[in-house]
Amino acid sequence: MDFDLWWLLPIPAVFFGLGWIAARIDIKHLLTESRALPLSYFRGLNFLLNEQPDKAIESFIEVVKVDPETVDLHFALGNLFRRQGEVERAIRMHQNLLDRSDLPQDRRTMASYELAQDFLRAGMLDRAERLFATLEGTAYETRSLRHLISIYEQEKDWAKAIAVTGRVAEIERSPAHREIAQYHCELAQAALVNSDLAAARAGVDSALAVHRGCARANVLAGDLAMQQGDPAGAIDAWQRIGTQNAAFLALVADRVADACRKLGDRPRAIRLLRAWQEQSASLDILKALFSVVLEAEGAEAAAALIKDELARNPTLLGLDRLLEAQIQSAPPERRHDLELVRGLVSQHIKRLGMYRCEQCGFRARQYYWRCPGCQKWETYSPKRTETPEGFT
Numbered sequence: 001m002d003f004d005l006w007w008l009l010p011i012p013a014v015f016f017g018l019g020w021i022a023a024r025i026d027i028k029h030l031l032t033e034s035r036a037l038p039l040s041y042f043r044g045l046n047f048l049l050n051e052q053p054d055k056a057i058e059s060f061i062e063v064v065k066v067d068p069e070t071v072d073l074h075f076a077l078g079n080l081f082r083r084q085g086e087v088e089r090a091i092r093m094h095q096n097l098l099d100r101s102d103l104p105q106d107r108r109t110m111a112s113y114e115l116a117q118d119f120l121r122a123g124m125l126d127r128a129e130r131l132f133a134t135l136e137g138t139a140y141e142t143r144s145l146r147h148l149i150s151i152y153e154q155e156k157d158w159a160k161a162i163a164v165t166g167r168v169a170e171i172e173r174s175p176a177h178r179e180i181a182q183y184h185c186e187l188a189q190a191a192l193v194n195s196d197l198a199a200a201r202a203g204v205d206s207a208l209a210v211h212r213g214c215a216r217a218n219v220l221a222g223d224l225a226m227q228q229g230d231p232a233g234a235i236d237a238w239q240r241i242g243t244q245n246a247a248f249l250a251l252v253a254d255r256v257a258d259a260c261r262k263l264g265d266r267p268r269a270i271r272l273l274r275a276w277q278e279q280s281a282s283l284d285i286l287k288a289l290f291s292v293v294l295e296a297e298g299a300e301a302a303a304a305l306i307k308d309e310l311a312r313n314p315t316l317l318g319l320d321r322l323l324e325a326q327i328q329s330a331p332p333e334r335r336h337d338l339e340l341v342r343g344l345v346s347q348h349i350k351r352l353g354m355y356r357c358e359q360c361g362f363r364a365r366q367y368y369w370r371c372p373g374c375q376k377w378e379t380y381s382p383k384r385t386e387t388p389e390g391f392t
């Protein structure tokens, strides 16, 4: 046994020795490298790690003064300036880099991309747009195109947004039907405002051709029919939303009630809205239904409607409507008390009934197809929330 194992004894010592030599070499290498870097560099890093970017910038500027060749540090500083909101300094830093004749091509492209972002941040959209456009065919192409899309969205240049979004979808091989359909809808909406009915029709048709499920296109198709004096056509268009996504019917409940009023056919509005409420219950449909029932069948029928609804779904907004109906049918001596109660309920309701972005939680009283908070499309549920802020 002794004979077999004695030679194993020195092995740990050999490994220890090898490890010691390796560590010495590493430390030596590190020391040579760090001696090449000025102390301010480490100070700057330290400030960055301690989340003191202002002081980090001061230290890095020292390094750049001592050694103007440090291209990477110029980039880092430029980014820091931009992040700190010192856009003019960021622009100067990246512009200086671009002016250097010895800058390799890949770094030149990178400097252009950074400079374009500085311009964007500074709100100089024209210059940002021109610079991003030069980055086609480079490693920054897709990122630049995405920035271009956001520029065109800000400028409401929907035709260009359509073209560039199509290009990104092609490069990334992921369809962007939803966004492109929204751009066509924006064109249609703008045309409707300008009473350019032919252009509005073209926008609606293109949106549906790109994305058959685009509910907004049918909302607009109905608006277009109304502008053309065709309430029956408008009702047909709005009804089609039910086959796309019934939740969006809530957005046109008031409009369908108005179209039926124009046709002098309130019973049709009541039939339609009742069916919609069955299909996808919402406060807006209930509100519209309540108004038409009140006009066509009187306060008692309207109160009965709300009582039924409250039994299924007890809400403050429902209670508010019920009180409204009761006030109308109450004898004068009871009206004052009912109005007092309704006043209290209404105060609470003011803080309810908001639309909420499912992406970022932004709340708004008005419905947005594109969230003003996170700038994403179709992130708002078409149903108002009944939860006060902070209770999601």
Ligand SMILES: [Zn+2]
Residues within 6 Å of the ligand: 357, 358, 359, 360, 361, 362, 371, 372, 373, 374, 375, 376, 379
């Ligand atoms: Zn949002």
